[in-house]
Amino acid sequence: MTEKHIILKGTFVLTLAAFISRFLGFFYRMYLSHTFGEANVGLYQLIFPVYTLGIAITCAGIQTALSRHVAGYVAKGKKKETDLLLFTSMIYTVFLSVILMLFTQHYAHDIACTLLKEPACKPLLLLLSYCFPFAAIHCCILGYYFGMKQAKIPAWSQLLEQSVRILSVYAVYSFGIRHGQHFSVSVAVLGMIAGEAAAAWYCLHSLNSYSETLSSRKSTDILFLRRLCCLDNLKAFLSLLRFSIPLTVSRIMLTLLQCLEAFSIPWNLQYYGLDRNESLRIYGVLTGMALPCILFPSALTGSLATMILPSVAQIEAENNTQKLRRLIRKVTTTCILLGSTCCILLLLSSSFIGVCLFHSPLASRYIFTLAWICPFLYTNTTFISVLNGIGKAGISLFINMFTILIRIASIYLSIPAYGIRGYLTGLLLSQIFMFCFCFIYLHYHYRFNANRRTAGLT
Template sequence: MSRRSILLKGTLILTLTGLCTRVMGFFYRIFLSHTFGEEGMGIYQLVFPVYALGFSLTCAGIQTILSRLTAKNTALGKEKEARELLYSGLLITVFLSCIVTLLLQKYANSAAVNFLRDPRCEDLLILLSYVFPFAAVHSCICGYYFGRKETGIPAVSQLLEQSARIAGVLLIYHIGKSQGVSFQISLAVIGLILGELASSSFCLYMLRKQETRRMHTPSFLGLARHAPKLLVPSLPLTGSRVLLNLLQSTEAVSIPLKLQLYGMTGREALSVYGVLTGMALPCILFPSALTNSVSTMLLPEVADLQAVKDRSGFLSLVRKTACSCIAMGSICCVFLFVTGPWIGRWLFHSSLAGTLIRTLAFMCPFLYTNGTLISMINGTGKTSVTFLINGASLSLRLFSVFLLIPLFGILGYLWGMLASQILVFLSCLIFLIRFSGKRL
């Protein structure tokens, strides 16, 4: 099968999977917003920066490096080495995730009070800590198959994760309701655990099934030999992602606080934050299922083009990807601008959600393109460049949080988000064009 056919097939599988999970997640969020209210959604969204930080510390960097090294070794016919890299990655990430789990459980109260500034998050953080070991297994195995450009198992695991999460929460909720038991928003965090448990179990089952057929058992020396190949290049990537997540966490925690400086009460500020992150942004990100699929497939594709020094193919890939994503984003921009008030009013029962969706619609052409361009830069191995670009983008958003929100409310933050997306778009294009001429 040709390179183009493999790319299109993988993108199609991931896109269909992404659309299914987005549709499921969209209605799931409607259920959460109706059941727990805007303030409950705000509390739930507050713990996600901690989730992202823990994921970055444990497996995000290794997953990216594992995918890239798997693509390289598979292209060279080194199947055994690729599998040993996977086993090394699993041992490292599961070990790190267990440490993060224990630390988060011990310091959940301090994190909730001093970092998230809301003691109600303590129970959510304790529950969230159990997610990381399962997420480590899931991410490593998916990274391995993405490197092999085999998207079937990651796609099914993604569907299974979303299905288990939603079905588990709905089942527990309705059983509890029939027994007269009322639940808090922590039920949604239990859903995260159920989803990762189901997806990691499926990935392990499929991996063991394939490895039994290949009759290959990795040796301890082989695992130890490959560990530095994963750890050394992943350290700067992990460090950059941790730093970016710390900035994102600062941003997330500061938004409700700065909204209070604008004149809102604590409850009103948390409700606005919940509407923005739990209703409006997921609606804007819904069409990105396609671009996320393209991003996933582009990383190993760019690594292949770089290996053979195909400058014209690289430039063609940049041009076609950018033009396609911009076109799709422009169509989505018009659609969301027109239908935003209706979506907020009829689906979320929130007029504020409709206003935010209409304002955020202008980001779509840049937002959908930036993910693919960032993935292409990571595919070249220049992860430090993506860190600088994302760091500049976050700095601009933090500027809007600390200086614009107290003056203009949440609208000031939305202006900062739009400006940051434009900055990322221009920076990525300039780098990719210059890189293709100088380095390929």
């Protein structure tokens, strides 16, 4: 199977799984709202920045780095090293996640009162902490399979996680109703734990049926531990760790930005002259109606970015510049065409979506404005994945950091003067900057390498 067919097949599988999961999640949010009420669902939503930040700290960077390194080893025919790297990464991330779990449990009250400003979130945070070790195992194995260009296991684990989460909440709550017990929204957090545990178990179990995995290895434990502690494997893991640090920092900063946006946008809208209720209404329409419409097609580009990273890393390891340039050119063209098509469709249908589906003329205006970022937003996802694939995690971190600064500036400088339009303008400018910088950097990066080869310097 050619590289193109592998990427297309993996993208299709991951995209299908993502669409199904989002479809199930839509009705699940409706169920939670009807069952526990909007106020309790609000408490439940408040803990997600903590959850996302925890994943960013423990395993998000390692997953991407592992995917790239595994792809590089596969290209060199070093399959055994990939297994040892996976095992070493799992030890590191699980250890880190256990520390984070204990930290969250110890400071749950402080996090709830100081960061979230809602003491009622404390019991939810205590339960949430148990998700981190399972998520660490899940993320590492996903990174391993992505590096092997195997999309089937990650897709099924995503569907299993979502299904178990929904069914467990429904089963526990129904059991309680039949026996006269009324559970709080904490049941939804128990569902998160069940989903992560099921996904981690499935991913571990899948290793047993994979021909060259750790669990099917015939060597003795002593020999395995000797190989695990060998100097070469330690060097490989340190290389992976160095590569993952910029990714982890970038993910943490992006997560902190999301938290900052959640608090800062309503506050700065009040500086613009709106009262508290109107500020929250505008923020709710923007984040709960308009942005989900813009981001829904990103399931496709996100899947494409996930599949292209190991392919880029493998071609880079083979030192085949021409092949890599053709791949990047095709993927970039596809993303731009998809983004342009979505932009046109959203511009034409913004009134229908906002008024008929959400019953909000304000949502129509926001969708119309945000539609212009689609060609840049969808392509940038792939550009960042390409940069990570060729080992330029530091450049990726710089781009994300500068993009964050643009968005923060739009919040604190533009919103008080121009209202929410200032923030929307900042979003558009940040995506344009990212697109232009990535495009120019990749163009000159490969042009420079080509000139060096022509001059006989490589």
